[in-house]
Amino acid sequence: MLKVGLTGGYATGKTFVAHEFERLGCHLIFADQLGHIVLQPAGAAYAPTVELFGRDILQPDSTIDRKKLGSIVFSSPELLAKLNGIVHPAVFQLEERMLADFEKGDPRGIAILEAAILIETGRYAHCDKLVVTACDQETQIARGMKRDDITREAVLARLSKQLSLEEKARYADFVIDTSGSKEDTVKQVQQVFIALKQLAEAVSP
Helix, strand or coil, rough: EEEEEECCCCCHHHHHHHHHHCCCEEEEEEEEHHHHHCCEEEEEEEEHHHHHHCCEEECCCCCCCCHHHHHHCCCHHHHHHHHHHHHHHHHHHHHHHHHHHHHHHHCCEEEEEEECCCCCHHHHCCCEEEEEEEECCCHHHHHHHHCCCCHHHHHHHHHHCCCCHHHHHCCCCCEECCCCHHHHHHHHHHHHHHHHHHHHHHHHH
């Protein structure tokens, strides 16, 4: 099975592209969703997170209040690093189990792992190929403002905390430019899929 990382900057269409790959027959993993799963009461990151931050972060039903937890860690780089040190390994383990299951059922298939910080965490190095979504900054800003109902300044603040699209593109095997129409993006995804399918056939036993 070919393992393909999918990442890109804020509001560059990663989710849209991911679902297009899924529509073409790829297996899809959203790392952010797994981050939620591992912090649920039955998840691997739940107990160590509660132990580190205390029961004040819990809601009445004993689930973690993610907003409260977020307000704590995002004002403290040290605490954020500690939380990431708990959550990321748990997410990686869950990803590996899912990938193994996909491979058993579809050894010549393609698994797409979508994550906003795939490069920053080093997880991209475990992928066979890396796809990066990108668009011009004004399009990125406009999409972010509309999608999240925030100001231009708030979008720029988020972008300042991320690797630039130029830096992300340096790691990419394929760059999908989402600046144009959805139809244009879909055509690019189809072209990349054809190339990935050929690679998947070549690497599979």
